[in-house]
Amino acid sequence: xxxxRPDSGALAGKVAIVTGAARLRGIGRAIALRLAEDGADVVAxxxxxxxxxxxxHEIEAGWRxxxxxxxxxxxxxxxxxxxxxxxxxPEQVREMVERTAAEFGRIDILVNNAGLALVAGxxxxxxxxxxxxFREIDVNLHGVYHCCKAAAKVxxxxxxxxxxxxxxxxxxxSAQPQYGGYTPAKFAVIGLTQMLALxxxxxxxxxxxxxxxxxxxxxxxxxFRRTGERxxxxxxxxKQGVRGFIPLGRQADPAEIAAVVAYLCxxxxxxxxxxxxxxxxxxxxx
Numbered sequence: 646x647x648x649x650r651p652d653s654g655a656l657a658g659k660v661a662i663v664t665g666a667a668r669l670r671g672i673g674r675a676i677a678l679r680l681a682e683d684g685a686d687v688v689a690x691x692x693x694x695x696x697x698x699x700x701x702h703e704i705e706a707g708w709r710x711x712x713x714x715x716x717x718x719x720x721x722x723x724x725x726x727x728x729x730x731x732x733x734x735p736e737q738v739r740e741m742v743e744r745t746a747a748e749f750g751r752i753d754i755l756v757n758n759a760g761l762a763l764v765a766g767x768x769x770x771x772x773x774x775x776x777x778x779f780r781e782i783d784v785n786l787h788g789v790y791h792c793c794k795a796a797a798k799v800x801x802x803x804x805x806x807x808x809x810x811x812x813x814x815x816x817x818x819s820a821q822p823q824y825g826g827y828t829p830a831k832f833a834v835i836g837l838t839q840m841l842a843l844x845x846x847x848x849x850x851x852x853x854x855x856x857x858x859x860x861x862x863x864x865x866x867x868x869f870r871r872t873g874e875r876x877x878x879x880x881x882x883x884k885q886g887v888r889g890f891i892p893l894g895r896q897a898d899p900a901e902i903a904a905v906v907a908y909l910c911x912x913x914x915x916x917x918x919x920x921x922x923x924x925x926x927x928x929x930x931x
Contacts, residue, residue, distance in 0.1 A: 654684025655911040660749040662741065664732055664792060665759030665812075667691030667710035669703050670863045672812065673758040674714050675899035678721070679907045685754065686724035688745045689714040692759075693729045700863055724749065732759045732788030735795075742795040751803060754910045755796040757789045757811045757834075762864060764825040765816075766872035773825055781826030786833050793841055797850065806849030808910045811838050812902075815858040815925045823875070831856075835921045842919030851918040853909045858925025859887050860897040892927030 661680045666673035666689040677689045689711040699708065711727035718725035726748060730741045745752055761784035763777050789811055800807040816824055817831025835854050842852040859865055869883045876883075888895055905924050908914055923929050 654682070655913065656680055656754070656907070657684030659685040659753040659910075660688070660745065660751050661685045661754035661756065661910065662688045662690065662745055662752065662792075662796065663756045663758055664690050664730065664788070666714050667694065668863055669706060669708050669713075670861070670899070672857065672860060672862060672899045672902050673756075674717075675903040676756055676758060676906050677714050678717055679900065679903035680754065680756075680910065681718040681721045681723040681725070683907050683911070684723070685910075686749055687715075687718050688726045688728060688741070688749070689718065690728045690730040690732075690741055690759075692731050732757075732792055733783045735791045738788075738791040738795050741792075742799055746799055751805075752796060752799050753805075753807050755792060755807075755809045756906060756910070757792050757809070759788050760785050760812065760814075760827075760864070762824075762827050762868055764823070764871070765821075765827050766823055766868040766870075767875055768823055768825060770825070778826045782830050785827060785830035786837070789834055789837060793837070793852075797841065797845060800845070800850050801848045804848070807851075808914075809841065809845075809850065809852045810906050810909050811852070811854045812906075813838070813854045813856045813921060815856055815923065815928055817854075818856050818921070818923065818929050818931070823872070838921065839919045846918060851909070851914065853914075853917060853919065854921040855902065855905055855909070856921050856923045856925065856929075857897060857902045858923070858928045859891060860899055860902060862899060865896070890928070891925070895926065897924060897926060 663677040666677045677687050715725035715727035730737050813834045814831040816828045838854040873880045873883045
């Protein structure tokens with residue numbers, strides 16, 4: 646399509662912020678690209694990672710995190726902005742929202758995707774260091790709070806409605822052992838989603854959550870590796886074993902999570918709010 650701006654699409658004319666969008670094999674990148682494909686201009690944000698921490702496939706691809714995602718968005722004909730943002734720092738979140746409004750003129754969509762699983766698959770609660778617990782809660786819950794708070798204020802002041810989608814997890818629906826602060830935080834994200842949906846309903850701002858199950862990402866692979874190390878079982882055996890528990894028999898592709906997020910951000914979902922939508926291949930049916 647080159648750099649021609651599409652004039653159509655369910656999200657044409659909308660401006661979206663997507664947090665945690667830096668990984669090549671990540672849900673955040675897939676969401677950012679899908680929103681752009683549907684016509685939105687997109688601000689892609691994440692915490693900058695040192696080059697030595699990148700996985701081999703990103704190094705081989707010359708991947709530059711959100712800068713690379715922004716280039717992909719621009720190639721789709723949409724405006725893009727890449728920002729280094731730590732969602733646990735309210736001043737950085739406020740700057741993210743202010744800069745988006747200043748450069749794009751408005752904000753219509755916020756997708757809270759940034760997440761962290763430090764010990765998932767590895768440690769029981771009593772084996773965790775306190776700083777591991779607090780860090781997971783800080784990113785997975787407080788980060789959502791900071792972003793919702795900053796963006797909601799703008800959406801209310803604009804008076805034109807909007808969409809907020811919070812990424813929870815299957816682990817936020819049914820407790821998972823050895824998931825540290827991740828599971829409690831993801832449960833809390835659903836509660837925050839429901840509360841904010843009620844508060845923002847008079848302002849025509851829809852707030853929903855998406856709960857991915859096992860998805861083929863680097864983050865999920867990290868959990869598999871930690872589980873394998875704890876049990877003394879090869880990584881691939883753990884990964885294959887998990888697939889065996891999924892009724893559809895496979896992990897989700899990040900694009901499949903992104904498709905549900907894009908729907909919830911679209912006008913077709915104007916009458917949906919306060920919901921937590923499972924995208925998990927049939928793992929949970931409640």
